[in-house]
Amino acid sequence: MNRRWTARLALGAGTAALLVLLLVAGFSSILLVAVGVVGVALAAAGAWWVLTRTGWKRLLAVVLTVAAPLVVLVLYTAAGLLWVVLLSIVLWAFAVSAGRAALVEDSTPGMPDRSVSPPDRPFLIMNPRSGGGKVEKFHLVEKATALGAQVAVLDPDHPQDVAELARQAVRDGADLLGVAGGDGTQALVAGVAAEHGLPFMVISAGTRNHFAMDLGLDRQDPATCLAALTDGVELRVDLGRIFTDGAGHRSEERVFVNNASFGVYAAVVRSPAYRDDKAHTILAMLPDLLTHHSGARLSVRAGSMSLDDPQAVLVSNNPYERGDSAGLGRRERLDSGRLGVLGIGVGNAAEATELLLRGRQGRGLTTTTAREVVIDADISVIPAGVDGESLMLPTPVRCLLDAGALRVRVPRNRPGVPHTRPPLDWGRVRRLALTMGRVAAGHDAR
Template sequence: MSTRWAARLAVAAGAAAVLVLVLFGGLRSLLLMAVGWAGLVVAVAAAWWMLTHTGWIRAAAVLLMVAAPTTVLILYAAVGLMWAVLVSLALWMLAVWLGRAALVEDRPQGMPERSAGRAGHPFLIMNPRSGGGKVEKFRLTEQAEALGAEVVVLDPESHQDVEELARQAVRRGADLLGVAGGDGTQALVAGVAAEHDIPFMVISAGTRNHFAMDLGLDRQDPSTCLEALTDGVEQRIDIGYLHTGEPGDGNPGRVFINNASFGVYAEVVQSPAYRDDKARTILEMLPDLLAHNTGALLGVRAGPLAVEGPQAVLVSNNPYHRGDPAGLGRRERLDSGTLGVLCVHVANAAEATELLLQNGQGRGLTEATGREVVVHADVPVIPVGVDGEALLLPTPVRCRLEPRALRVWVPRNRPGVPRAAPPMDWRRVWRLALTMGPAAAGRKAAS
């Protein structure tokens, strides 16, 4: 289906969603839509109050979160229009899906790549605990050794310095470094590979595999990543660094391949209770953190952008695609040469509601890009989440990007980066729906 016809069908489905209510509800349809929106706003506001308060206010907010949508549904049923509302809702969801599909532009050209050849002495580090034991499940050690790689399996009972293991391997002549493990371990070894300008290989044996996803690797079967050793291509991608010393002191800083998070999330994961009871720890800490009663007061500078007092900051190695309905998890490119910056600063229930109902477009969210981002605070040390690892770093923290500093080997044949649709924009959909086809445009020009 062409994007033009997808846009036309989106407009038709949206119109049908409204007509169903108008035809079968008459003037009551306007009241039904108003009540539905009011119930949604109340539920979102109640969720904010639940997160930012404790005691009886939190309990009342939970009740309101349940009561608001329940009351709306009861009202719809009482007037005998529940079926019409459900049909209208289904048509509206279809309209939004078609509209977003219509807005998907032609996939931008993928990152440049060239044939990788073969490594003479590949060195791989494997974490047997990652991903619930994927190293053993997929027999990654045996398969890699059969392809000529030297493999070190980490001891789950003791801490091992993976950076030092990688450096020792380079000194012994390793000409490729690879990791089967989580994003945090991959970042440390990637930093060594970038420092020595040798290829780096990712084996998607972690739990979330965010970096592997953005490289287009198969996250279901990590053994396919080993094909990069025999039939691979090389891509040059950007790499991020966190620097806590003085500029120009010669220290490259801590590497990050995905992102560094500051503020609420970083504070929560630092709590000793977080690992044992995540949900309870979050609910106990959020009220004071969101109100700035506890935790550091942050400030962010990225070029001309200056944000004071954000509750959460995310600095990413290349910007994330915010149109992804599954959340901030996809980057279509890793070689744009810019950091992505997201700052969340929500002061009250109204701003939280606006942020959610407008699909992330609101006063509570600031978005920017830049080659360097500086995060400062009113305390000398702040918690930072770096590729899923919880750290404590002295302030200010400087985030910088080294463009195309990392040589990554990936299999020639791989699933590819999942394509994320852009946020819904009804004006663009309408203009696209009114666009004439080539034949019609040609006839009009001829006349």
């Protein structure tokens, strides 16, 4: 289906979503929408109070969070209009999806790649516990060895210095470094590969595989990633670096392929009790952290943007898609030369509600991009989560982007090469649906 008809479908579905409410519910449709918005607002406020209160106040907040949407559903059902609302929501969701699809260019340019010869001495590090045992399940060691790779399998009972293991492989003549493991292990080895100018290979054997997803790799079958050893292409991608200025000198602490987080999440994960009882630890710590009664008070500088007292900060190696209001989906590119910066600063239930209803337009969410981001605090050392690894870093912490620093070897044919998803613009969708038809008929598009 071409873009013209996709745009027409989007407009048709959006119009139908409104007509269903107006024609069936009449003027009551205004009341239906108002009731729904109030229900969402009360549920959002209740959720905020659940996170920031304790004892009987938290219990009341739980009741409000659950009761608000239930009351809305009961009111819709009593009016005999529940099916109308659900149908309208489905039509609107389809309209939004079709509208975004229509705005995607027919041939969206991806990250440029170049053909390369197979490596002579590839060296792969594999973590047998990553992803619930994917290394063994997909016979990755045997398949990689059959393709000529030297494989080092980590011993979970005897922790090893993964970066030093990779450096030793380089000293022994390895001409490619690869990892089958989590994003944290990948980042460590990627830093060594970039340091020596060697290609780096990702095998999607981790749990979430965020980096592999953004490279377009198959996350369901990590064995397909091994095709990069025989029929691969090379991408030049950016690499995030973290520096600290402690003790009067700058020192590099870590590199990151995905992101570095600071604030609430990093503090909770750092707690010794988190591993044993995640839910209880989160609920116990969040009230003080979110209301600034405990934890570090952060300040952020990213280019011309300054942010004081955010509850959480996420610095990513390239920005996340704009269509994801939480900013935690996927990245359109890994070679834009910019860090993505997302700061959350919510002071009360009203701001929490606005953030839920308006997404990136809410006052509690700040997004920008920059080549360098500085995170400072009112204490000398702060917790940080770097590609899922919990660290303590001296302040100030500087995050910089090393553009094109990493040579990544990927299979020539990979299933998940991302397409850019532009923000939805109904004006553009309407013009696309109308003007393309005129151009096809030979008329001036103006």
